[in-house]
Amino acid sequence: MYLTRLRLNTARSGARRLLSSPQVIHAAVLSGFPELLPTAAHTPRVLWRLDRDAAAEVLLYIVSPHRPDLTHLVEQAGWPAAAASGTPGWQTHAYAPFLERLEKGAVWNFRLTANPVHYARTRDDQATTKRTAHTTPRHQLQWLLRRQGAGGFRIAGASPAEGAAGQAGEAQVVVRDQRTVNFAKKGAGGRRVTLATVTYDGRLEVTDPDALRHVLTAGIGRAKAYGCGLMTLAPVG
Known part of the structure; x- marks a missing residue:
């Protein structure tokens, strides 16, 4: 890699x-x-x-x-x-x-640009769900917190629980630079794509080095082809 x-x-x-x-x-x-x-x-x-x-x-x-x-x-x-x-x-x-040097318990600064989405029921048919972007910093943060355990990391200051409402605690992360772009998707008859992205800057602790290695090389969340999902680490201080 x-x-x-x-x-x-x-x-x-x-x-x-x-x-x-x-x-x-x-x-x-x-x-x-x-x-x-x-x-x-x-x-x-x-x-x-x-x-x-x-x-x-x-x-x-x-x-x-x-x-x-x-x-x-x-x-x-x-x-x-x-x-x-x-x-x-x-x-x-x-x-x-x-x-290979990632170790359990190590603390790093991180940056991630992601496409935080959820599935919401439509007004016309409550049995049908539609993929919808999270638009508030609170829900965007909860989206990231729900991926802590499986991703092999814990956001510093956050609850180890998987981001249930009200469990963000004093999470050491800033949610910023929210953007919405609209573009034509090549090879799909010119179909327009609307993509909402947000950037996270914060600090994490490694809880499972193998799982975190997978996140760092395979990405996290959706829209990876369009600049989302890449998390990078930097030394604290």
Whole structure:
């Protein structure tokens, strides 16, 4: 497994085009892996996430089973002249050594962009449910807390219970950057897709290293093809 980071040059039209649609970024990311055939029935999961830390600093993170070649992204949406001087324009590191060092009880800062949804009954037919996005920070937090145990982690300050209402406690997590995007899905007759995302920044404790490794490499929640589900860890302090 590999962890890759690339900074997008937001002053370029190519970067603005990428940022306009998760569908466009998804296609651009997969184009960086010659081993992955777009028509294959089963392809290894490639996770990606955009971190908008400032108006002029947008970082693309990728977790993948193969080392990517992002030359096309640097040429379209990076700094190709700087890359030509000797730096490729992105950084890729082997992920396995870090994953293997995860230990039960260790505490890490984390970031996750996700698509927190639930199934709600429709007005017309109470027996029918429809997938609906959580829209309030309280319910978005509960969505994450319900995934603690199975995900191999516990949010610092939160109840070990699986996020039942009222059990968030003093959870050390901030729910921010709620976004709703609408785009046409390629290969589906131009069907429009509406996607609601939110970013979590917080602190967690490792409770099951194997389960957490699975989360870090396979993702959490839905809409993984569209920039959701990738959790990354960073040292505390």
